[in-house]
Amino acid sequence: MSKKAVILLSGGLDSATVLAQATVEAYSCYAMSFAYGQRHFHELDAAKKIAAYYKVAEHRVVTIDLGAFGGSALTADIAVPKDRTEDQMNAAIPITYVPARNTIFLSYALAWAEVLGAADIFIGVNAVDYSGYPDCRPEFIEAFERTANLATKSANFKLHTPLIHLTKAQIISLGMSLGVDYALTTSCYDPTPEGKACGHCDSCILRKKGFVEAGVMDPTEYD
Amino acid sequence: MSKKAVILLSGGLDSATVLAQATVEAYSCYAMSFAYGQRHFHELDAAKKIAAYYKVAEHRVVTIDLGAFGGSALTADIAVPKDRTEDQMNAAIPITYVPARNTIFLSYALAWAEVLGAADIFIGVNAVDYSGYPDCRPEFIEAFERTANLATKSANFKLHTPLIHLTKAQIISLGMSLGVDYALTTSCYDPTPEGKACGHCDSCILRKKGFVEAGVMDPTEYD
Numbered sequence: 001m002s003k004k005a006v007i008l009l010s011g012g013l014d015s016a017t018v019l020a021q022a023t024v025e026a027y028s029c030y031a032m033s034f035a036y037g038q039r040h041f042h043e044l045d046a047a048k049k050i051a052a053y054y055k056v057a058e059h060r061v062v063t064i065d066l067g068a069f070g071g072s073a074l075t076a077d078i079a080v081p082k083d084r085t086e087d088q089m090n091a092a093i094p095i096t097y098v099p100a101r102n103t104i105f106l107s108y109a110l111a112w113a114e115v116l117g118a119a120d121i122f123i124g125v126n127a128v129d130y131s132g133y134p135d136c137r138p139e140f141i142e143a144f145e146r147t148a149n150l151a152t153k154s155a156n157f158k159l160h161t162p163l164i165h166l167t168k169a170q171i172i173s174l175g176m177s178l179g180v181d182y183a184l185t186t187s188c189y190d191p192t193p194e195g196k197a198c199g200h201c202d203s204c205i206l207r208k209k210g211f212v213e214a215g216v217m218d219p220t221e222y223d
Numbered sequence: 224m225s226k227k228a229v230i231l232l233s234g235g236l237d238s239a240t241v242l243a244q245a246t247v248e249a250y251s252c253y254a255m256s257f258a259y260g261q262r263h264f265h266e267l268d269a270a271k272k273i274a275a276y277y278k279v280a281e282h283r284v285v286t287i288d289l290g291a292f293g294g295s296a297l298t299a300d301i302a303v304p305k306d307r308t309e310d311q312m313n314a315a316i317p318i319t320y321v322p323a324r325n326t327i328f329l330s331y332a333l334a335w336a337e338v339l340g341a342a343d344i345f346i347g348v349n350a351v352d353y354s355g356y357p358d359c360r361p362e363f364i365e366a367f368e369r370t371a372n373l374a375t376k377s378a379n380f381k382l383h384t385p386l387i388h389l390t391k392a393q394i395i396s397l398g399m400s401l402g403v404d405y406a407l408t409t410s411c412y413d414p415t416p417e418g419k420a421c422g423h424c425d426s427c428i429l430r431k432k433g434f435v436e437a438g439v440m441d442p443t444e445y446d
Binding site for chain 2: 065100102108134140152155
């Protein structure tokens with residue numbers, strides 16, 4: 001029987017690529033997504049399609065109330081910044097930062113992994129294009145892995161971050177080589193009611209640029 | 224204005240003592256409890272009474288679905304062990320262990336603390352009487368604190384564990400000196416439908432013994 005792995009799956013470009021990678025590595029994949037009050041909840045529909053496409057062993061959508069804490073443009077009633085340059089994006093931690101989000105997501109993944117008897121957890125964090133988020137850095141991942149192994153009975157957890165040092169273009173090139181259908185994925189923080197990407201938030205800008213640099217056609221429908 | 228602190232409050236003896244300690248240290252206290260599918264959900268009523276008694280600035284009860292993962296006698300349909308000796312309790316990690324529970328609780332506390340602008344988080348873990356739980360050990364707390372400071376914008380978090388090296392009797396003595404009303408607290412893992420403590424689970428046994436050793440009358444009504 002193949003080894004089990006828990007894959008954090010947001011519905012975005014990065015986590016779809018990570019799921020493809022874990023699948024290619026012959027893991028039996030348990031995908032976990034979160035309904036956390038994000039305004040871009042359409043990403044959960046994308047996550048479901050991606051999970052089905054990859055025929056995961058199980059896909060769980062966990063509802064958590066991060067919105068109750070406020071503090072982020074992704075969960076509170078704060079405008080998503082538009083049309084920023086990369087210098088502006090990199091100047092400070094963006095308002096789209098959600099306090100402790102990856103810590104909470106990884107804690108749930110850890111709980112599920114321990115119950116499943118899975119030692120491997122995959123997360124699509126990236127320290128290159130999104131360096132503004134502190135919980136995407138290698139130091140954070142290493143610290144969480146250490147914490148996970150002290151927190152649990154099993155104490156043999158490995159966090160896999162295959163994208164952490166890749167540019168968005170490199171992630172897309174990797175995904176294309178793995179056969180990812182990026183039309184299933186969504187990146188926009190502030191889509192139209194019909195689910196079309198705005199084309200102007202940081203996430204859309206980085207996605208567009210990534211496809212251009214990778215020399216791949218972007219299948220996204222922008223507003 | 225006094226400094227804010229987030230206090231994890233279960234409704235048990237330990238966390239009530241921790242809240243008393245934080246109150247005495249003049250923190251403005253934000254109490255956080257969890258409805259996580261525990262069979263002993265009466266502890267949430269106790270948590271509410273304790274929070275009111277200490278006039279906390281705010282008390283949040285966060286609903287999380289740990290039960291969906293199964294794997295513990297506290298959340299799944301597994302019998303709670305009764306009348307065990309301390310040697311039996313210490314022989315292995317007990318079936319009442321909930322996978323990654325403190326990691327998840329601390330992650331939520333971290334998110335709330337960051338939004339509140341609080342740098343201090345109090346948790347009533349104890350490595351003496353409950354050494355069977357890996358996520359109550361000092362190594363775990365230190366690793367989580369390090370993770371918290373890498374995960375967040377603020378990066379100045381301090382985890383306070385005033386009980387970590389105390390015996391149950393010492394915790395009760397400390398609490399009595401702080402004026403804790405232990406009649407408000409509850410420890411039982413498997414209470415009667417009316418909320419009376421069973422008197423026979425590990426938690427009841429350790430509570431009883433603690434009061435005896437501290438030379439304090441146990442106000443608990445046992446079945």
